[in-house]
Amino acid sequence: MRIRTFAAAVAVTGLALAACGSDGDGGDGGAAGASASASASTGGRANPDATVTIGAVLEPTSLDITRTSGIAVGQILLNNVYEGLVKRDQKGVVSPALATSWKISPDGRTYTFTLAGNAAFHDGAPVRAADVVWSLNQAIAPASTNPYASDLAAIAAVSSPDPRTVVLTLKDRDSGLLFHLTGPPGVVVRQGATGLAGHPDGTGPFRFDSWRRGDSITLVRNDAYRGPKATVARVVFRYLADANAQNNAVRTGQVDVGVISDNDLVDAYRGNPKFVVAEGTTTDKFTLAFNQDRGPLADVRVRHAIRQGIDKDGLIKVLGAGTRIGSPVPPLDPWYSDLTSIDRYDPASARRLLAQAGHGGGLRLGLTIPNIYPPSIGDYVASQLREIGVTVEVRRVEFPAWLTGVYTKHDYDLSIVDHAEARDLAFYVKPGYYFGDRSPQARELATAGASAASDADRDTALRGLARRYSEDAIADWLLLGKARQVARAGVTGYPTDDVSAIYDLSKIEVAKS
Amino acid sequence: MAVIILRRVGLLAVSLFVASLLVFALLRLLPGDTADVLAGTSASPDQVLRIRHEIGADRSLPAQYLDWMGGVLTGDFGVSALNGASVSGELGEKLTVTAPLVGAATVLALAVAAPLGVLAAARHRRTSGVALSALSQLGLAVPTFWVGLMLVTVFAVDWRLLPAGGFPADGWADPVAAVRGLVLPVVTLAVVEAAVLLRFVRSATLEVLHADFIRTARAKGLTRGQALRRHGIRNAALPVVSMLGLEFATLLLGAVVVENVFALPGLGQMLVADIGNRDLVKVQGTVLLVTAAVLVVGFGVDLAHRLLDPRLRSAR
Numbered sequence: 001m002r003i004r005t006f007a008a009a010v011a012v013t014g015l016a017l018a019a020c021g022s023d024g025d026g027g028d029g030g031a032a033g034a035s036a037s038a039s040a041s042t043g044g045r046a047n048p049d050a051t052v053t054i055g056a057v058l059e060p061t062s063l064d065i066t067r068t069s070g071i072a073v074g075q076i077l078l079n080n081v082y083e084g085l086v087k088r089d090q091k092g093v094v095s096p097a098l099a100t101s102w103k104i105s106p107d108g109r110t111y112t113f114t115l116a117g118n119a120a121f122h123d124g125a126p127v128r129a130a131d132v133v134w135s136l137n138q139a140i141a142p143a144s145t146n147p148y149a150s151d152l153a154a155i156a157a158v159s160s161p162d163p164r165t166v167v168l169t170l171k172d173r174d175s176g177l178l179f180h181l182t183g184p185p186g187v188v189v190r191q192g193a194t195g196l197a198g199h200p201d202g203t204g205p206f207r208f209d210s211w212r213r214g215d216s217i218t219l220v221r222n223d224a225y226r227g228p229k230a231t232v233a234r235v236v237f238r239y240l241a242d243a244n245a246q247n248n249a250v251r252t253g254q255v256d257v258g259v260i261s262d263n264d265l266v267d268a269y270r271g272n273p274k275f276v277v278a279e280g281t282t283t284d285k286f287t288l289a290f291n292q293d294r295g296p297l298a299d300v301r302v303r304h305a306i307r308q309g310i311d312k313d314g315l316i317k318v319l320g321a322g323t324r325i326g327s328p329v330p331p332l333d334p335w336y337s338d339l340t341s342i343d344r345y346d347p348a349s350a351r352r353l354l355a356q357a358g359h360g361g362g363l364r365l366g367l368t369i370p371n372i373y374p375p376s377i378g379d380y381v382a383s384q385l386r387e388i389g390v391t392v393e394v395r396r397v398e399f400p401a402w403l404t405g406v407y408t409k410h411d412y413d414l415s416i417v418d419h420a421e422a423r424d425l426a427f428y429v430k431p432g433y434y435f436g437d438r439s440p441q442a443r444e445l446a447t448a449g450a451s452a453a454s455d456a457d458r459d460t461a462l463r464g465l466a467r468r469y470s471e472d473a474i475a476d477w478l479l480l481g482k483a484r485q486v487a488r489a490g491v492t493g494y495p496t497d498d499v500s501a502i503y504d505l506s507k508i509e510v511a512k513s
Numbered sequence: 514m515a516v517i518i519l520r521r522v523g524l525l526a527v528s529l530f531v532a533s534l535l536v537f538a539l540l541r542l543l544p545g546d547t548a549d550v551l552a553g554t555s556a557s558p559d560q561v562l563r564i565r566h567e568i569g570a571d572r573s574l575p576a577q578y579l580d581w582m583g584g585v586l587t588g589d590f591g592v593s594a595l596n597g598a599s600v601s602g603e604l605g606e607k608l609t610v611t612a613p614l615v616g617a618a619t620v621l622a623l624a625v626a627a628p629l630g631v632l633a634a635a636r637h638r639r640t641s642g643v644a645l646s647a648l649s650q651l652g653l654a655v656p657t658f659w660v661g662l663m664l665v666t667v668f669a670v671d672w673r674l675l676p677a678g679g680f681p682a683d684g685w686a687d688p689v690a691a692v693r694g695l696v697l698p699v700v701t702l703a704v705v706e707a708a709v710l711l712r713f714v715r716s717a718t719l720e721v722l723h724a725d726f727i728r729t730a731r732a733k734g735l736t737r738g739q740a741l742r743r744h745g746i747r748n749a750a751l752p753v754v755s756m757l758g759l760e761f762a763t764l765l766l767g768a769v770v771v772e773n774v775f776a777l778p779g780l781g782q783m784l785v786a787d788i789g790n791r792d793l794v795k796v797q798g799t800v801l802l803v804t805a806a807v808l809v810v811g812f813g814v815d816l817a818h819r820l821l822d823p824r825l826r827s828a829r
Contacts, residue, residue, distance in 0.1 A: 058788070061550075061595040061596060061790050061792075062595050062596030062597070063596070064596070067551075068551075068595075068596075069550075069551060069552055069553020069554070069555065069556065070553055143563060144560070145560060145563055145564055147552055147553045147555050147556040147560065148555050148556075148557060149556070149557075149560065150556075150557060151555070197596045197598070198595050198596075198597075198598070202636050210682070212599070212604060212609070212682050212778060213606075213778065213783070214778035214779075214782050214783050214786065215679065215680065215682065215776075215778035216682055218682065236682070237677065238776075239776075240678075240776050241773075242773055242774065242776065244665075244774070245677070245773075245774065245775070245776040246661060248665055248669060248670055248677035248678060249677055249678060249776070249819070251670050251677070252669055252670055252673065252676070252677045254676065254677060254678070254679060301627065308650050397544070397552075398543075398544070398545060398787070398788075398789060399545075399789065400543075400544070400545025400546065400790070400791045401543075401544035401545045402548065403545060403546070403549040403550060403554070404544055404545045404546050404549050405544060407549070408546075408549055408558075408561075421554075421555070427555075432558070476529075499798060
């Protein structure tokens with residue numbers, strides 16, 4: 001059987017693996033205005049009664065977005081069913097959502113949002129400031145079980161001086177706050193809402209209709225939406241974890257848009273007028289983490305040696321898609337800079353470094369990798385490292401075993417997972433994170449980035465932080481994934497970039513047949 | 514007979530109890546933790562503790578087991594730790610896919626294997642018998658998922674006769690669509706099963722063909738076919754029925770593979786996903802149900818034996 005490539009998929013947390021890649025497009029997300037969706041519309045021939053079926057890989061484990069980890073739930077519900085005060089497009093550009101405008105105080109510690117006057121929940125109840133206050137307070141409460149509570153850690157208090165105004169008071173300036181408010185912890189639900197796992201009730205352009213577990217989730221157009229109405233009547237997300245099943249569903253028209261990652265499978269659609277192949281960038285950073293807290297990897301020379309011993313271009317060739325990145329910053333982020341020149345592929349230098357570190361006679365290391373990823377990744381890394389005298393024992397484990405063993409207990413030497421979350425640079429200075437930069441300098445840079453008064457200052461600090469991570473060799477970034485979808489001709493407006501975190505359906509159109 | 518049935522029911526209950534203990538204990542040995550899965554990679558260690566408390570995973574194992582069993586005895590399999598959905602409700606929903614799949618595959622496999630197996634035995638020295646035998650060997654050799662992939666490629670992708678996978682979202686509300694969705698999976702599952710059964714029916718029939726009572730029947734003037742039909746088949750059926758009971762477990766296992774190949778929202782697909790998410794309450798409910806099904810089928814086979822073979826009815 002064909003190797004299950006990228007879309008193999010994880011069932012669980014944020015470290016998802018969706019389809020992969022980037023052609024290095026993307027550029028400065030902060031400035032790029034255009035939303036990243038598949039180009040041309042149907043030119044006014046859209047069928048307003050259409051149902052669009054989208055083939056997805058990762059099914060959410062629960063629909064309660066306020067307490068479910070992993071990006072699968074946000075992928076379908078963010079921007080579509082739920083809205084926050086603000087939203088972001090597929091390239092990460094923040095724009096108004098439930099708040100029509102906002103003001104940030106000069107010290108950056110007070111955010112004043114003005115709410116849309118005509119926003120309503122799907123059951124018809126108007127959105128009041130009290131709902132916003134309640135939602136955000138739930139997320140930041142000391143006993144919060146919202147897995148993304150830490151994204152909003154800067155918020156000290158949420159209040160509402162009048163029914164159309166919400167004020168966030170921050171402990172410290174947080175340049176990432178608006179972006180974080182576009183994610184799962186920022187969604188607004190009704191005050192006192194319960195039962196969100198079975199019936200999400202939001203304010204977005206689509207209403208939740210039904211969930212057939214193990215099969216599909218159906219959303220229907222919210223005809224009472226205050227903004228531009230969605231251009232299709234229904235959207236069905238069909239979950240097809242098996243790459244062949246996904247491919248067959250696309251091929252036979254069971255789904256209108258599907259994720260096809262395998263090179264050979266994608267090639268079969270190219271040049272076929274009935275289909276369109278859409279490629280986009282992602283935030284899927286395949287990260288080879290080094291456990292600095294024990295053993296030989298505490299020595300920075302060993303870490304550099306390993307980075308220099310792995311030819312990333314070769315791995316991308318093996319996997320068929322991806323982009324080389326030299327740090328955890330994908331090109332979509334405003335503070336991206338090309339760091340691939342640090343620790344270039346140089347096996348001779350790698351061997352020298354290992355000899356200097358006292359491992360000239362060889363070194364044995366364990367590599368833990370969840371079995372949701374293609375085996376070729378671990379095998380490739382092991383075979384490359386063998387060339388420089390490092391014997392790698394690959395352990396393929398189930399994802400939950402990785403979470404408990406590597407992530408929680410830090411019991412590993414080397415680990416590979418896909419860090420799929422956007423803008424996660426600050427994770428790696430968190431004390432107790434399973435790998436990272438423990439130096440005060442790194443923490444200072446992260447703080448400087450968060451508390452920067454201007455975008456330029458933020459970008460400078462975070463660019464410096466990313467460089468530090470790379471120069472300090474806290475990990476090796478093997479590649480950035482690429483999102484590849486195949487759509488039936490006549491379906492347009494579907495998102496193409498970063499589709500695993502948010503799949504914005506508001507512009508999807510189906511041509512009348 | 515009544516005493517025997519009662520004794521068998523008692524044995525069934527004890528087996529189920531032991532199975533529940535085993536299932537519960539073995540799942541706790543798996544590396545990984547439901548609370549870690551729920552918390553993901555952004556939550557703080559404090560949050561993980563809170564989540565573990567909320568789902569009750571911080572209680573002692575005996576307490577968790579008794580709680581679970583207490584529910585099961587009253588027909589309540591508990592709720593999923595991940596989304597709070599009722600396990601009984603989900604099992605019921607998934608069975609509307611898996612039960613017809615396994616049931617139809619068994620019937621189809623038997624319908625093909627029984628006559629062909631007898632034929633293969635009756636003609637075991639002729640070309641047709643040898644060909645049938647070779648065909649069943651081939652059926653045994655190919656993996657289930659490969660059969661599925663080939664059937665999809667031909668019947669769904671190339672000829673567009675049947676859906677490539679999936680099951681109607683509204684289940685059996687549209688019976689035609691539901692049946693169409695099950696045709697290829699049933700055939701896939703039945704092909705391998707039929708091959709196993711065919712070989713078994715053949716050897717059982719061959720054995721009977723050489724039995725004394727057939728020779729006696731022939732001596733009375735019956736033709737070979739008549740002897741086989743009147744005296745042979747009933748005797749050959751005995752081991753085949755036993756085999757069918759054992760194969761039921763294999764079929765359920767095959768359903769896991771087939772449901773994944775055909776993206777069918779059934780029990781097998783759910784079980785794989787739930788193990789991957791460490792949704793232990795759901796997994797143990799599913800495994801217990803499947804175990805119960807296999808044990809009950811074994812019980813049924815035992816009864817069938819006694820009906821088929823009068824000699825066993827008085828036996829203890």
